[in-house]
Each structure stands twice: as C-alpha cells, then as structure tokens.
Amino acid sequence: MFKIFEPNKIFIITSRAPKYVLILFIMVISIGLVEALFLSPEDYKQGHSVRIMYVHVPAAWISLGIFSSITLLSVSGYIFKNKNFFLIAKSFAPSGLLFNIIALVTGSIWGKPTWGSWWAWDARITSMLILAIFYLMYLVAWRMYENKDQVLRVTTIITIFGIVNVPIIKYSVDWWNTLHQPASINLLSKSSIHTSMLFPLFIMTAAFTLFSLLIFLMKYNTELIKIKNKGLDRL
C-alpha cells in the first residue's frame, strides 16, 4: 500500500530538493518582509506595531498545523504499523517547536506596547505555552528511549494527549474572557483584517511553510542516511 515510501526512491528527492526549497524560501520571505515591513499600511489604532502580526500569526498557525500533522502521522503509523510515518512526524517536530516559540516571543513583544504587559495568564497564551511543552516532551521522548518500539508508543501517546489542547487553543478566545483578541480570519465569514494587510500575512505564511518544509527535508534526509548506514534497505 505504501510502496511510494520506499527509502531509496524518496532519498533521491530529499537529498536534492532542499537546494530548490531554500531558493524559493529566500525569494518568498524577501517579498514577504518587504511587504510586511515597508509596503503594507500602518494600523489606524496600533500604528506600526501591527507589523508584528505578520510574524506572530503565521508562526502560530504553522505550529498548530505541524502539531496536528504530527499527531495524524503518529496515530496512522501506530494503526497501520508503518514506521516511516513516525520518521516523517519526528522530522517535522523541530520546526513546529521553533514556530511555537516564535509565536510566544513575538506575542510578548507585541503585548507590551499594545496591552501594556509582556505576559498574561489568559486562556489563549497559557494553552499556547502548554503546546510548546508538548513539543518539548515529544522531542525529548525521541532522544530518551533506546528501544525503538517504546519510542514509537511513547511519542504517539504524547501527541494524542497534546492534540486535545489544539482545539482549546483555537476556541479559547471564544469560550472564555481573554486578553487576547478573537480570531480575525475565519473560513466562513469575511475577515476583519483589511485586504491590504492580508496580502503580507499570506506571503509570510507561505514563507514559513517553505521554511518548515526545508527543515523537514533536511531532518528526514538525515533519518534516511541513518537507516542506510545500518544496512537496511527498507523500513
């Protein structure tokens, strides 16, 4: 069923693709940064500090997206006993953690001039911190266990526990009073961000996605090399 995941074929792609992804990433992020920092207008209320949004929001989106993907991959890997899914999940995790931390740090930098506080223990911010802890647990678990079967089981359990937190992050601003503002972009209704500000937001999201893909390819490539060195030609 998963013939396409044969290491030898995929290795050819993962060892050559990063170069091109890197070039594409540099191009997209240059456009994104110029748009976000210079060309996009300032906000009527926040002035220039709105520009932090173009890093903060895409970083938060990506960290949530990657955690959901990791969970889906680990659970499918467990159900179908496919070890390759676990390796893909493992290779995605570092960029997920990186963007989670970026979201927390930029949020803090944004909070000081707008709210008047670096940090607030409100539901959105706290649940985002919990997600970062789950990312850390997941990555530490991979390093902790020698036994292969144990690693796969423990990391899957961590993702299942962590995924319960993801809808809480998403809906925290609707379920409880929070200092964090509610979502501006909704799939079903009109966005409350002006079109001129949406463009840099989406370009930056594309740039961060490319960056995650780049890190993923490099990490995954390393995993494949490790398998090759063990003299195993299949997973």
Added chain:
Amino acid sequence: MYGRKVKLRFLFVVLILLSLVFSVFLLLKSLDENVVYFKSPSDVKLLEELDNKKIRIGGMVKKDSIKISNQDVNFVITDFKNEINVTYSGVIPNLFSEQKGVVAEGFLKDRSFFEASKILAKHDENYMPPEVKKALEDK
C-alpha cells in the same frame, strides 16, 4: 479491507481520545471561574460577597467617561448592561481609549467602585489602515 488488528488499534486510539476529551472537558468545566481572565461588570453585580482579593474587570471604556485629575485617572467600564467606576494612578497603555476594550486589575471597594493597580488595553480583531477607518467614519 484492513485486518482485525488494524481495526482494534484504530478503536483503541479513538477510545483514548474520547476519554481524554471528556476528562479535559470536565476539568475545564469545573475550573471555568478561574480560566476566565477577567469578570464583566455584570458578573460583579452577581457576586454574592465581596472579598478583599485581587480581581480583574474587563469591558469597554464608556464614552466621555475618562477624567484625568492630578495623578488619578477615572473612567467607567461598561458591558452595556452594567457599569463600574474605576480609579487608577499609574502608567496607561498606548491603546487605552474611550469605546475600546480595557482590563483593570485591582480591588473592589463596593459593587460599583473599583480601585485599579494595573490597566491593560484589550484590542479587538479589526485591522485596517487609517484612511479606511476615516472613510468608514465619514459614511
């Protein structure tokens, strides 16, 4: 199509997830009072007794209610049903203004009077350039 073991593992994951969702739901339900970051003026009206604990109150700053005297700032927080008078002295965040969201942290003196020790501005989900805002107001 899939073997029995695959189906069993799938069922196992679904059951773990279901039990987790239920326990987290119950946990948050029982914590509800503490998960909220601030109370609204209407919540304060419903408080059974006023104790001397630090609380946060949030809502809109009522129009034309900000009065700055000597070192004190006085204003009214409203949720359009109930109001509460706030007095504060200290640094005001940039985004603090009338008809915008605010969260005040401090002590209740009585049901309609609040002494804040810290003020946070809460901003909404609307983002637009100044020209657009002006055009909207001119309409």
